[in-house]
Amino acid sequence: MKSRVVFLISAALVVTAGCSNTSSDAVESEDSPVSCTSTTVIDGPVNIATTVAPITSIVANIAGGSGATITGIVPEGTNSHTFEPKPSDAATLENADVIFINGLVLEEPTKDLALANLKDGAIICEVGSAILSPDQYIYDFSFPKDGGKPNPHLWTNPPMAKQYAEVVRDVLSRLDPAHADLFARNFAAFAEKIDALDAAMITATATIPEAQRKLLTYHDAYAYFSVHYGYTVIGAIQPSSFDEPTPKEIANLITQVRESGVTAVFGSEVFPSPVLEQIGAETGVRYVDVLRDDDLLGEPGGAEHSWLGLMRFDYVTMVEALGGDASALKTLDVSDVVKDTATYPQ
Numbered sequence: 001m002k003s004r005v006v007f008l009i010s011a012a013l014v015v016t017a018g019c020s021n022t023s024s025d026a027v028e029s030e031d032s033p034v035s036c037t038s039t040t041v042i043d044g045p046v047n048i049a050t051t052v053a054p055i056t057s058i059v060a061n062i063a064g065g066s067g068a069t070i071t072g073i074v075p076e077g078t079n080s081h082t083f084e085p086k087p088s089d090a091a092t093l094e095n096a097d098v099i100f101i102n103g104l105v106l107e108e109p110t111k112d113l114a115l116a117n118l119k120d121g122a123i124i125c126e127v128g129s130a131i132l133s134p135d136q137y138i139y140d141f142s143f144p145k146d147g148g149k150p151n152p153h154l155w156t157n158p159p160m161a162k163q164y165a166e167v168v169r170d171v172l173s174r175l176d177p178a179h180a181d182l183f184a185r186n187f188a189a190f191a192e193k194i195d196a197l198d199a200a201m202i203t204a205t206a207t208i209p210e211a212q213r214k215l216l217t218y219h220d221a222y223a224y225f226s227v228h229y230g231y232t233v234i235g236a237i238q239p240s241s242f243d244e245p246t247p248k249e250i251a252n253l254i255t256q257v258r259e260s261g262v263t264a265v266f267g268s269e270v271f272p273s274p275v276l277e278q279i280g281a282e283t284g285v286r287y288v289d290v291l292r293d294d295d296l297l298g299e300p301g302g303a304e305h306s307w308l309g310l311m312r313f314d315y316v317t318m319v320e321a322l323g324g325d326a327s328a329l330k331t332l333d334v335s336d337v338v339k340d341t342a343t344y345p346q
Contacts, residue, residue, distance in 0.1 A: 033118050034111075036125040036167055042097050042175045049073060049096035049114070051107045052080050052294045054155045055127065055164065056342050057307040059100055061190045062168045064338025066179040071096075073110055075345040076295045077270045085110045090117045097122050098171060103129035104137070104152035125171050128154045131163040138227070142220035142236050156293055156314070157224040158198040161307065162191055189337040193308060200328040201315050205229050208324035214260060215318070218268040218276060221293035234260050237275050250275055257283050264321035266291045288321045300344040308334035 045067035050056040056072040063070060071092050074083050080102075089110070093099060094117035101107050101114075103126025114124050137150030154160040169187040173180040205213065213231045215222055220236035235253070237245065245253065257265065257279055267276040267289035280287030291314055297304040304313070312334045319326040 033115065033122065034124045034126065036123070036127070036130045036171055038098070038121075038123045038171065038174055040097070040121040040123075040175060041177060045069060046172060046176050047095055047097045049092050049099040050342070051101045051110055053296045053344055054161075054294055054307045054310065055100055055102060056344060057296060057305075057310075057336075057340065058155070058161060058165050058190075059168050060340040060342040061306075061337050062165055062183055062186050063172055064186060064336070064340065065182055066172070066176060068172070068176070070342035072342060072344050074107065074294075077346075079271070080106060080294055083107070083109065085113050089113060093117045094119055097175060099124045100168060100171075101126055102152055102155070103127065104132070104154070105149040106152040123171075125167065127164045127167045128152055130167050131160060138223045140220065140223055140233070151220060151223045153221040153293060154224050155307065156222055156311070157228050158194050158201070158311065159228065160224060161311075162194045165190055165194070186337055193333070193337065196332060197308065197311060197315075197329075197334075200332055201229060201319075203328040204315065204319045204324055204326050205231075208319060208322045211261065212263050212322050214262050214322075215266065216257065216260075216262050216276075216279075217266045217291065218271055218273045219293060234262065237273050245275060250278065254279055254282050257285060263323060264288055266318070266321070268292055270295045286321060288317060290317055296344070300342075300346075301340070304334060305344075306334060306336050306340065308332075308336070 046063070048059060048063060048068055048070045050059050050070060050072050051074045053072060053076045056070060060070055073085055073089050073092060074080050090113055093114045099114050099122070101111055101124060111124065118124065132154065139145035139150055143149050143151040155164060165187055169183045172183050215226060215231055215233045216235050218237055223233060226233045262285055264286040265276050265280050267273045267287060269290045270292050272289060277287050277289070279285070292310065296306060297309050297313055299305060312329055312332055316326040316329050319329065
């Protein structure tokens with residue numbers, strides 16, 4: 001029992017900081033269907049399938065205005081780790097020219113269905129796997145190395161999301177060279193907004209006392225973010241099994257929260273955690289239950305229904321709950337660089 005509690009709350013992260021592999025060439029060979037390199041040229045608008053909503057939003061910002069069709073597979077507010085695609089999703093996947101997925105073993109059932117239905121010449125581009133080499137993976141309490149699954153939540157770290165967008169730009173430029181200049185312009189505008197978000201988060205983080213930059217969250221989605229901005233992830237309530245901890249484990253968590261000096265614990269509006277609520281109540285620590293890692297704000301077509309809007313919301317929530325000043329974030333323009341016409345399953 002004791003070893004599992006330590007597993008849940010361990011602060012250790014195995015990581016190589018930085019991200020030097022910015023090429024859009026995935027680790028697979030060029031003739032593999034799972035590759036971000038393709039020599040295929042599409043005659044007409046590109047048909048794109050995506051998985052989780054943040055990736056759909058990033059793709060939409062790069063592809064917008066080209067006539068491309070973008071269809072997401074994983075419904076917002078769904079656990080992407082355990083999501084099983086519907087048989088009807090096969091039709092979306094079999095019509096796609098390119099399927100953008102996160103990779104790093106996040107969406108294996110969707111990937112398997114895509115491989116079974118992939119049309120000739122189409123590719124599956126794992127954007128996360130394309131920008132990180134295995135020695136840069138983070139393994140931690142929720143994603144132990146002996147489990148073989150690295151932490152896949154790269155998109156909550158803006159510099160990595162920017163690299164996702166770079167991969168998308170390069171893939172689409174090869175598939176649809178007639179719109180390569182458009183993809184380049186969209187990327188430049190999107191990258192500028194990401195850089196502004198990154199700079200504002202650095203400014204906001206500096207207003208939080210270093211000893212208070214600690215995160216205890218509902219889900220282990222901020223590992224790469226924390227390395228980049230200098231936070232410490234002391235634990236996540238949802239372990240790799242996605243079960244709730246036992247009463248004895250909860251008691252141990254409460255003790256460790258008291259000893260760590262955490263000022264807030266972060267739950268999710270999408271996946272409410274009575275465990276976090278209990279920890280907050282028994283320790284007198286503020287319980288904030290509105291974070292979300294892959295469920296965009298509002299409804300599709302809304303002003304803040306975007307990766308940019310989601311990240312700003314999460315960062316403002318974290319900074320203010322930890323005693324910092326989020327003014328630099330609140331003034332940001334988080335609108336998409338082009339109209340988002342993607343389909344987001346709900």
